Amino acid sequence: MHRVGVIGGGQLARMMIQPAVEMGIELRVLAEAPHSSAALVATAIGDYRDSATVLAFAAGVDVITFDHEHVPQDVLAALVAAGATVRPEPAALAVAQDKLVMRERLSALGVPIPAWAAVGDAAALAAFIVAHDGAAVVKTPRGGYDGKGVRVVRDAAEAADWFAAATGPLLAEELVPFRRELAQLVARRPSGEIATWPLVETVQTEGICTEVVAPAPGAADLARSAANLATSIATGLGVTGVLAVELFETDDGRLLVNELAMRPHNSGHWTIDGAVTSQFEQHLRAVLDLPLGDPSAREPWSVMVNVVGGPVGATMPERYPQALAAQPRVKFHSYAKDSRPGRKVGHVTASGDDLDKVRGDARAAAAFFEN
Ligand code: ADP
Secondary structure, X not given: OXXXXXXXXXXXXXXXXXXXXXXXXXXXXXXXXXXXXXXXXXXXEOOOOOHHHHHHHHOOXXXXXXXXXXXXXXXXXXXXXXXXXXXXXXXXXXXXXXXXXXXXXXXXXXXXXXXXEEEOOHHHHHHHHHHOXXXXXXXXXXXXXXXXXXXXXXXXXXXXXXXXXXXXXEEEEOOOOEEEEEEEEEEEOOOOOEEEOOOXXXXXXXXXXXEEEEOOOOXXXXXXXXXXXXXXXHHHXXXXXXXXXXXXXXXXXXXXXXXXXXXXXXXXXXXXXXXXXXXXXXXXXXHOOOOOOOOOEOOXXXXXXXXXXOOOOOOHHHHHHHHHHHOOOOEXXXXXXXXXXXXXXXXXXXXXXXXXXXXXXXXXXXXXXXX
16 A cells, blocks of 8 residues: 555665655665665665566555656556556656657746757757857756766867767757756645745756755745746646756746756755655655645755765764764764765755854865765
8 A cells, every 4th residue: 555666776765764664654675786875675676677677576566666767668668567556657757867858848838948959960069059159058868967968068079979979869958147056846646736845046066966055045036936837847747756846047037947857856855854844755645645745944944965975985974973063953864875076975954044054054064074
């Protein structure tokens, strides 16, 4: 009845464990390798690209959901054919799997997005650059994350290696002049109920999200538009579970959608400590088609800072004696991952009524793990 199977054993699966324990939901994980982030729960090890492996895993649960968006459509189709309940559904997930499909569907829904084109070769990219003020953001349609697969170019030759390796067209976008980046998180259950969390500001460093401020400062008007936009996307695409909508606030004050993620998302990690209902609990409720929880913030401000990279050979818990003593109001989250430069290995969240203090505390706490 309430057995959830998660494909992928990363930190998102790991963070679903706590609300599952609290609510008495049985959670199982199909991880790629032993010692995954989610190895705390009943974990099968196997290849998510192999239908037989995934079908065997699905036989023991009531609903299948995801830690990542990479499960191939033929495997998803095999699951559906075998009678498995898959949430989000494969057709919705297809939109998050391919940035060109995403641009097409968002355009068709009338959602504001950057000017874009599918470019099949260097000549097409060169024409796009000329038509868009001498620059383009080129993206590989599949498999990118944390800014890998995104490149700003002013000359088509700068994407020559990607064209050589590509099996289809690349995505070219205008280089959007933006004030800041925002994210709107929403959850939708199959019966249609929707809950939207406060709009947040996200800060990217070299393509990696490093900091999230909830709510986005000075964005009361934008918040209403962002919530409406995310709601119409979730409904229009038939998303079930959590949907993250990454946004640009342009220099002239418009909202443009950059990216969609159909799963809990880094921009919502603050909700574990800072909201009445976390994105991980809400995702479980939503994929089980249970009534959704209150997404309101518990405190006026929350700031989440990612712990990226970290000292070689030292895990977050090894630094706890100093960090926890210095920041007793900060909440610490370790993903039990080996530290590598540029890899997200944990995060910290501070909440309170003074944004400058909350942000200072969160940054100071994260700094204990970064060198
Ligand atoms: P990923 O899927 O790797 O996260 P994104 O498409 O979200 O890639 O892009 C990563 C970052 O690159 C964004 O957060 C933003 O800072 C920048 N970026 C992406 N597209 C554009 C664009 N069209 N104009 C300006 N900056 C962009």
